[in-house]
Amino acid sequence: MLLLALDTATPAVTVALHDGTDVIASSSQVDSRRHGELLLPAVDRLLAEAGRALDAVTAIVVGVGPGPYTGLRVGLMTADTFGLALGVPVHGLCTLDGLAYASDLEGPFVVATDARRKEVYWARYDDSRTRVTEPAVDRPADIADRVAGLPAVGAGALLYPDTFPHVHEPEHVSAAALASLAAERLAAGADLPAPRPLYLRRPDAQVPKNYKVVTPK
């Protein structure tokens, strides 16, 4: 088994290879504006470092967000296309679950990433493997009572210390964590979600008003 994991739902462009037992190579670069440029060269370097050929990959694991859409789609489109070209299954995993898994926290906590527009993508966890709420997008002040007293993980928490006073590592998701989580779940016989994006917001689209009157009054 050789899992190729990638995630572009946070400012990190992160990739990893997992052989079913261990992460055998991984890399992360943080640059929220260049996901499209950085991802494929990162995969190329990853394979070279691990000394594995692309056709040895048996499945793709991709973070499905939630995350800023333009970057998120880079990872999903790349994963879909690897699946098509290699003829291997493509699995999705919630990006927040990857952060939770990497936190190693034991008790209840919350994961929050930056959703821009003064909002966070967030979910609550009972432990690092167990999410207890659906991922959501909200203004931090509006969820303060639901996360009060809980440690928080992720860059979204760092941005809003009023709502999230106790912040734990990591700041960004790592594909290594996603790959390990996926390997664990697959080994346990669990089904992983489809690789479809969690947008959580409708597209910005304004219906134009009736055409603008151009005759001077």
Next chain:
Amino acid sequence: MADEPLVLGIETSCDETGVGIVRGTTLLADAIASSVDEHARFGGVVPEVASRAHLEAMVPTIDRALKEAGVSAKDLDGIAVTAGPGLAGALLVGVSAAKTYAYALGKPLYGVNHLASHICVDQLEHGPLPEPTMALLVSGGHSSLLLSSDITSDVRPMGATIDDAAGEAFDKIARVLNLGFPGGPVIDRYAREGDPGAIAFPRGLTGPRDPAYDFSFSGLKTAVARWIEAKRAAGEEVPVRDVAASFQEAVVDVLTRKAVRACKDEGVDHLMIGGGVAANSRLRALAQERCEKGGIRLRVPRPKLCTDNGAMVAALGAEMVARGRAASGWDLSADSSLPVTDPHVPAPGHSRDHAHDNGRAHDHDHVHEAAKDNLYS
């Protein structure tokens, strides 16, 4: 010819997810998934809606194109993709797919220019492009007059719209007349039953001191809207057919007049017309008439090849392969404002071709959305 390059092309610059496959100048497949219906109620293309639709449609559309062409992905000689110009987020979906596909299949990748692709697609219809070719590209996103002596390396802008694209004017007038979106086909239909000489609408930028090859449709749009409002204000019925015909005549009169003049001035005896507005029946008829009078051969691809599609990208990609142009790098980015003078985006370190040995990479921001406003608003 079996040794002509077999190339798959991906186009996602606006609302069409296009995947085409060509062998040299022969069209093998032209698969399209359009999100136009999702945009109709907004009266224009919504970038985020388009990007979401591209992601969902891409893999099925690639599959469909391969099936239609009856070829196997491993036999491809290259993957081409629209690198720009267009909507940044939409382009990025296509570029991500093309890069990954090329990388996984071990094929060269060619990031190509959308406008040059619109010209090159005519090779699939009428054979190799004459060199030089004058091209009039008219759509909801562009109105340009381009001169190319080699579609893989030399595309020169002669003129362009200084405000709205021609297709945008059609969309806006259709909206004023409550005819829906997109406006081109419906205006064409109404205009067939109207009198093109009924109302004398202005011809933009046709004065003696105006730029010879630039276009302007904003003044025309305003004039038509005012004329309609005046009718409505007076409680009179708007003669939709006559308005459509007279408006359309004003647009195609200017387009064809300037294109034919550019051919004559440059001594070019071929004119190609591409872009969605090239499907307009009156544009085709008037261009034919004026070209015949001027001794110019007119080349207009069938309507399905004029609108955005993957076959045009494949056509230009095949030409890149045939002429030995440098492939793009795995770090190829979507460039929403890729200049028309860059027919493709070679990997850094490669000179773009033998004629211009400068290998220059333009240094503007790669993902900014500013250009979409003048391209597609």
